[in-house]
Amino acid sequence: MESEKRIFKRLADLPIMPSTIGTMAWNRTGDWRYLTPVVADKAAPCAQACPAGIPVPVYLNALRNGRLQSGLGLLLSHNPLPGLTGRFCHHPCQAKCVRRKIDNAISIRRIERSLADLSNNAAIQKIGKTDKRVAVIGSGPLGLSCAFYLGCRGCRVAVLDPQDRAGGVLAGLSPEKIDPQLLEDEIGRLLHLAEITLETGVALDFRRLGEGVPEADFIILDPTGFSEGNAFPAGIAEFDPFTEGPPDSRIVSAKLPENLEQFKPSLIAHYIGAGRQTAIKVLDMFAEPSGQPGISGPNPQRRQVVNAEDIRLERFQSSDHSGPAKGKEEKWEWERVFEETKRCLSCGACNQCLQCATFCPDASIRPDETAVTVDLEHCKGCGICAYECPRGVITMEAVSS
Amino acid sequence: MKKVMTGNEAAAVAAKLARIQVVSAYPITPQTVIVESLSEMIGRNELKARYMPVESEHSAMASVIGASMTGARVFTASSSHGLVYMHEMLHYAAGARVPVVMVNCNRALGPPWNLYCDHTDSLAQRDTGWSQYYCADVQDVLDAILIAYYVAEQAFLPVMISMDAFYLTHTSEIADVPDQEAVDIFLPPFKPSDKLDVNDPKTFGNVCGANLFASIKYGRHRDTLSLEEVWDRASTRFCDHFNRPHPAVEAYKTEDAYVCVVATGSAGGAIRLAVDRLRQEGVRAGGLRLAMVRPFPRRAFEKAIPTARHMIVIDRDVSFGAEGILAQELKAFLFDHHRDVKLTGFVAGVGGNDISTDTVVGLVQQAILGVGTAVEAGTTLWTDVLP
Numbered sequence: 001m002e003s004e005k006r007i008f009k010r011l012a013d014l015p016i017m018p019s020t021i022g023t024m025a026w027n028r029t030g031d032w033r034y035l036t037p038v039v040a041d042k043a044a045p046c047a048q049a050c051p052a053g054i055p056v057p058v059y060l061n062a063l064r065n066g067r068l069q070s071g072l073g074l075l076l077s078h079n080p081l082p083g084l085t086g087r088f089c090h091h092p093c094q095a096k097c098v099r100r101k102i103d104n105a106i107s108i109r110r111i112e113r114s115l116a117d118l119s120n121n122a123a124i125q126k127i128g129k130t131d132k133r134v135a136v137i138g139s140g141p142l143g144l145s146c147a148f149y150l151g152c153r154g155c156r157v158a159v160l161d162p163q164d165r166a167g168g169v170l171a172g173l174s175p176e177k178i179d180p181q182l183l184e185d186e187i188g189r190l191l192h193l194a195e196i197t198l199e200t201g202v203a204l205d206f207r208r209l210g211e212g213v214p215e216a217d218f219i220i221l222d223p224t225g226f227s228e229g230n231a232f233p234a235g236i237a238e239f240d241p242f243t244e245g246p247p248d249s250r251i252v253s254a255k256l257p258e259n260l261e262q263f264k265p266s267l268i269a270h271y272i273g274a275g276r277q278t279a280i281k282v283l284d285m286f287a288e289p290s291g292q293p294g295i296s297g298p299n300p301q302r303r304q305v306v307n308a309e310d311i312r313l314e315r316f317q318s319s320d321h322s323g324p325a326k327g328k329e330e331k332w333e334w335e336r337v338f339e340e341t342k343r344c345l346s347c348g349a350c351n352q353c354l355q356c357a358t359f360c361p362d363a364s365i366r367p368d369e370t371a372v373t374v375d376l377e378h379c380k381g382c383g384i385c386a387y388e389c390p391r392g393v394i395t396m397e398a399v400s401s
Numbered sequence: 402m403k404k405v406m407t408g409n410e411a412a413a414v415a416a417k418l419a420r421i422q423v424v425s426a427y428p429i430t431p432q433t434v435i436v437e438s439l440s441e442m443i444g445r446n447e448l449k450a451r452y453m454p455v456e457s458e459h460s461a462m463a464s465v466i467g468a469s470m471t472g473a474r475v476f477t478a479s480s481s482h483g484l485v486y487m488h489e490m491l492h493y494a495a496g497a498r499v500p501v502v503m504v505n506c507n508r509a510l511g512p513p514w515n516l517y518c519d520h521t522d523s524l525a526q527r528d529t530g531w532s533q534y535y536c537a538d539v540q541d542v543l544d545a546i547l548i549a550y551y552v553a554e555q556a557f558l559p560v561m562i563s564m565d566a567f568y569l570t571h572t573s574e575i576a577d578v579p580d581q582e583a584v585d586i587f588l589p590p591f592k593p594s595d596k597l598d599v600n601d602p603k604t605f606g607n608v609c610g611a612n613l614f615a616s617i618k619y620g621r622h623r624d625t626l627s628l629e630e631v632w633d634r635a636s637t638r639f640c641d642h643f644n645r646p647h648p649a650v651e652a653y654k655t656e657d658a659y660v661c662v663v664a665t666g667s668a669g670g671a672i673r674l675a676v677d678r679l680r681q682e683g684v685r686a687g688g689l690r691l692a693m694v695r696p697f698p699r700r701a702f703e704k705a706i707p708t709a710r711h712m713i714v715i716d717r718d719v720s721f722g723a724e725g726i727l728a729q730e731l732k733a734f735l736f737d738h739h740r741d742v743k744l745t746g747f748v749a750g751v752g753g754n755d756i757s758t759d760t761v762v763g764l765v766q767q768a769i770l771g772v773g774t775a776v777e778a779g780t781t782l783w784t785d786v787l788p
Contacts, residue, residue: 008613008616011616011619011620014613014616014617014620015595016498016557016595017470017497017498017499017557017595017605018496018497018498018605018606018607018609018617019595019603019604019605019606019607020603020604020605020607021603023602023604024604024607024608027608
């Protein structure tokens with residue numbers, strides 16, 4: 001959009017109507033700006049409430065655009081067991097869903113569950129390749145989650161379970177509570193996508209664990225890997241992934257907060273989050289950049305948040321769809337999932353509605369691949385974009401030049 | 402074809418004959434009939450134009466400016482409070498050099514609320530850069546609108562045609578309505594070379610630095626001054642086609658006049674009768690109807706007052722704290738021309754008070770003899786004021 005500035009030297013050369021010849025791009029009005037619009041996705045209230053930090057609007061946006069595989073990939077980037085969370089998690093995300101102020105919450109639970117049923121093939125981009133070998137002892141939700149993210153980051157991970165059936169505490173639940181086939185399918189997808197191995201019925205001498213797994217650079221014990229009654233081996237250094245830095249010994253067992261010591265299926269997302277967090281710390285130990293452990297997707301801990309009050313509810317209309325299904329939990333087909341994703345307000349996540357670009361008086365906002373870009377050479381900093389953004393993505397900030 | 406019609410009807414007929422393409426207007430008494438008539442013509446498909454309903458006069462003017470920029474021939478009409486609400490956009494229209502033609506029905510500004518004739522509404526717009534023409538009668542309304550389009554499109558400047566509330570807007574007179582074919586020959590379609598075109602994007606009304614600002618304004622001022630000549634040529638051309646003159650200044654028996662009565666609008670008729678009566682009484686009187694106020698028709702005015710020694714100006718308006726606006730205009734003109742002329746300024750006929758022949762004769766007598774009913778305030782004498 002560059003245009004040459006034309007110099008008029010004679011009165012007779014001036015056009016009758018005061019108008020530009022060419023564009024005004026030469027006039028770099030960005031100099032006038034005091035405040036700068038900052039376009040940044042923020043953690044939505046649902047994601048803030050999620051124990052696993054799942055950025056719900058982000059993967060719903062992918063689904064809304066018809067991209068099932070990448071939507072599932074984005075979900076898996078924070079939750080590699082959606083078929084289980086979709087059934088057992090108590091879904092605090094739905095309790096915080098801003099859509100409730102308009103009609104009903106998005107049925108995140110049903111979407112999760114249906115996605116797990118609909119596809120095994122997620123678009124996952126593996127990042128990095130390392131020759132580090134990790135042994136995860138125990139195949140409970142924490143261990144599997146940790147193994148998944150390490151595997152996605154290119155670590156060579158072996159999950160070793162002394163029990164005959166994989167799943168740790170989950171394998172100890174009754175078949176009425178958890179369908180064994182479902183558990184097998186969920187674990188199977190996890191192993192397949194992260195390219196990691198699982199061995200059950202492994203005879204392990206916990207007193208000489210280091211010698212038993214000599215090839216491993218690091219060995220981690222999964223406290224959810226042992227069903228109730230099985231004594232957790234004593235004498236192994238404990239490591240709290242939430243409060244401590246990278247572990248400093250070769251063999252550690254993950255330490256859980258007190259409220260999670262007694263496993264409850266409804267709290268499964270907490271264990272998945274703890275496993276992901278453990279993987280982050282292990283990668284830190286390996287000096288691998290851990291911001292995105294394994295696969296693409298933002299890290300909720302490092303993001304700004306958007307609150308319900310920041311969402312401009314008056315811009316949205318009530319929908320015909322009811323939201324969370326009541327009564328019988330029939331399976332949702334893709335079309336129904338797709339319809340439900342369209343109800344998401346996409347709090348804090350740009351979905352390229354382009355309300356900002358429509359109202360920008362300087363035509364300084366353009367869509368890019370995933371969000372919008374502000375042309376700071378010309379943006380005068382009026383703030384209309386931030387006012388118009390219905391979802392709190394754009395904020396006006398004092399940015400030093 | 403001769404028809405009996407009001408000034409409002411004549412305005413609508415003229416706009417139709419001009420083949421306007423876009424109308425945007427907001428109704429206000431006493432102008433409403435104009436836009437009602439036009440909307441009916443469009444509704445009946447007699448006029449192929451777009452009618453843009455708007456929420457205010459400001460938007461009406463903004464709409465016709467935009468439409469005019471695309472090369473459409475546009476029309477709007479307003480009055481009084483509606484006109485002053487357009488004020489910002491009036492400046493914009495002239496600055497944007499769009500040939501908008503509008504009709505203003507001169508009505509008093511409130512408070513106190515009043516629907517009747519007063520020229521302050523449009524004279525208060527004299528610095529907006531519009532050409533201003535004040536009509537004498539219904540035929541003048543019809544013809545002046547056609548001339549106005551010709552002038553506006555020649556000069557790329559907007560023209561405001563004003564007519565007195567009720568004296569012209571709602572009074573029926575006989576008017577000669579020209580044939581469409583004849584009007585089409587007089588007024589060719591508007592085809593600007595430079596216009597708003599989505600296929601050739603430009604920014605209009607954009608920022609301009611000090612380096613060009615004065616030049617652009619100077620150019621516009623010069624072009625606006627030239628409008629007297631443009632009007633002169635256009636009205637002469639109109640007269641060639643339709644045999645009706647519409648000069649910028651209408652002089653009545655001024656060739657040898659010692660006393661000259663000056664006014665604008667429909668009072669011209671009363672002034673002519675008053676001049677006749679004064680001449681019978683031995684006063685060498687003449688009448689001047691200032692049809693064009695902007696640009697001030699300096700050449701026509703100079704020619705019309707060769708022997709005048711005393712100008713009596715009747716303003717149907719006032720610039721509060723100064724005097725009548727026409728009196729100011731004339732004083733400025735006379736000063737420039739070093740004329741040793743006495744000037745007596747009256748404010749008369751505001752808010753529905755008639756300016757009759759008796760009124761004019763009385764004012765002339767008071768100006769000459771110093772005795773009369775008009776009361777003094779500053780340099781102005783006011784009629785129709787309580788003692």
